[in-house]
Amino acid sequence: MAEVLFFLAGIGAIAGAIGVVAVRNPFFSVLALVSHLLCLAALFLLLRAEFVAAAQVVVYAGAVMVLYVFVVAYVGGQDEPLGPRAGNGLKGLSLMFGAVLFIELCVATLGSGLQLIDSNGTPVPDDFGSAQGIGRLLLTTYLLPFEVASFLLLIAAVGAVVLARRRGGMSSAEDQARYTAMDLLRPAYTGTMAEGVGGRRRLPAAAAAAAPAAPAAPAAPAAPAEDA
Amino acid sequence: MDIGWYLAVSALIFTIGAGGVLTRRSPLVILLCLELMLNAANLALIAFSRMHGNADGQIFAIIVMVVAACEVTIGLGIIVAMHRRRLPIDVDEMRELQG
Numbered sequence: 001m002a003e004v005l006f007f008l009a010g011i012g013a014i015a016g017a018i019g020v021v022a023v024r025n026p027f028f029s030v031l032a033l034v035s036h037l038l039c040l041a042a043l044f045l046l047l048r049a050e051f052v053a054a055a056q057v058v059v060y061a062g063a064v065m066v067l068y069v070f071v072v073a074y075v076g077g078q079d080e081p082l083g084p085r086a087g088n089g090l091k092g093l094s095l096m097f098g099a100v101l102f103i104e105l106c107v108a109t110l111g112s113g114l115q116l117i118d119s120n121g122t123p124v125p126d127d128f129g130s131a132q133g134i135g136r137l138l139l140t141t142y143l144l145p146f147e148v149a150s151f152l153l154l155i156a157a158v159g160a161v162v163l164a165r166r167r168g169g170m171s172s173a174e175d176q177a178r179y180t181a182m183d184l185l186r187p188a189y190t191g192t193m194a195e196g197v198g199g200r201r202r203l204p205a206a207a208a209a210a211a212p213a214a215p216a217a218p219a220a221p222a223a224p225a226e227d228a
Numbered sequence: 229m230d231i232g233w234y235l236a237v238s239a240l241i242f243t244i245g246a247g248g249v250l251t252r253r254s255p256l257v258i259l260l261c262l263e264l265m266l267n268a269a270n271l272a273l274i275a276f277s278r279m280h281g282n283a284d285g286q287i288f289a290i291i292v293m294v295v296a297a298c299e300v301t302i303g304l305g306i307i308v309a310m311h312r313r314r315l316p317i318d319v320d321e322m323r324e325l326q327g
Contacts, residue, residue, distance in 0.1 A: 002229055003229055006229045006233065006234075010233070010237045013237065013241060014237065014240055014241065014244070017240075017241045017244040017245065017264050018244060020244075020245075020248060020257070020260050020261065020264060021244055021245075021247060021248035021251070021252065021257075021261060021264075026254055026256045026257055026260075029256075029257050029260050030260065033260050033263060033264070036241075036264070036267070037267065040267055040270075040271060043234065043237070043271060044271075044274055046229065047234065047274050047275055047277075047278040048278055049274045049277070049278070049286050049289070051286070051290075052270075052274060052286050052289050052290060052293075055290065055293065056293070059293060059297065060293065060296075063297075064263075064296075064297055064300055067300065067301070067304060068256075068259075068260070068300070068304070071256065071304045071307060071308060072256060074308065074311070075256065075307060075308070075311045075317060091251055094247060094250035094251050095247060095251075097246070097247075097250065098243045098244075098246055098247035098250070099243075101242070101243050101246055102239055102240060102242075102243040105239035105242060105243065106236060106239050109232075109235040109236075109238075109239060109272070110232050110235060110236065114279070116231065116279045116280070117230070117231050117232045117235070117279065118230050118231075118232060119230065119231065119279075120229065120230065120231070121231055121278040121279045121280075121281060122279070122280065122281035123281065124278070124281045128281070128283055129283060129286055133283055134283065134286060134287065134290070137283055137284070137287055138287060138290075141284075141287075142284075142287050145287070145291055149291055149294040149295075152294065152295065152298050153294060153297065153298060155298070156297070156298035156299075156301045156302055157301065159301070159302055159305065160301040160302060160304070160305040161305075162305075163302065163305030163306055163308070163309050164304075164305040164308040164309055164312075
């Protein structure tokens, strides 16, 4: 039973990987990667890594791939020719590099002489790979890597916002011509998205001049961030 | 199944990912191939974790997933910024890091 499942999931994973590389449209590449990740989660389950398999399906195949689909739809997944522009030599060279890498990896892992490599692995306790076991390890032995990883995620989130924001403020000209009642009632610098990224406050000049009572508002709003 | 079979699958997936990084030109697809390579490494880590009966390798795999998510976030942010500035989405034409 385990053998059948292994071969099904393994062939699915390899087919998905080939699909990612060989399909011309980036959108279909993303879909192939989703199927590859699902098959890989099945392999993780066969290796008694239940928590990692669940995290793989939820985080990877769910969240990260949705991010990919959004970016492909935004950038516009234009088809690209698969081969290099000039000559076929570079492609042949890279395929040869891939073959050499595969042989080297097989030699390094399968030929390592590890005694357990031809077995099903050592017997493991019942909570091996469960959320309980992983959680205990993460909060005792590996507490520092856990915290560093969370900090890394925070840095990446801030970095993505800084990288992908629209330069020169959030509001375009037609956005500035449109006002709501909240724009007139709210004091300056009380937290709109436009102000957060350095944009101008959406308030007409006449209304700003007619409302000098706001004490916190400086004379000039913050200059929009320019391109470096 | 023997652990060796899992390692062979992992090596094959890693090779496919490396070939994709070398041959494709769209940075989106290159990021996808990087994901393939990271996942192959994850599979090897979990196979070795099962082989030794020690769950530390699974912690490694989780940390690798976190790092992969960060890398995807930054990479896609760069691609969106390139698209905003009307730069070509092609690594052959984007040879210089200077803006």
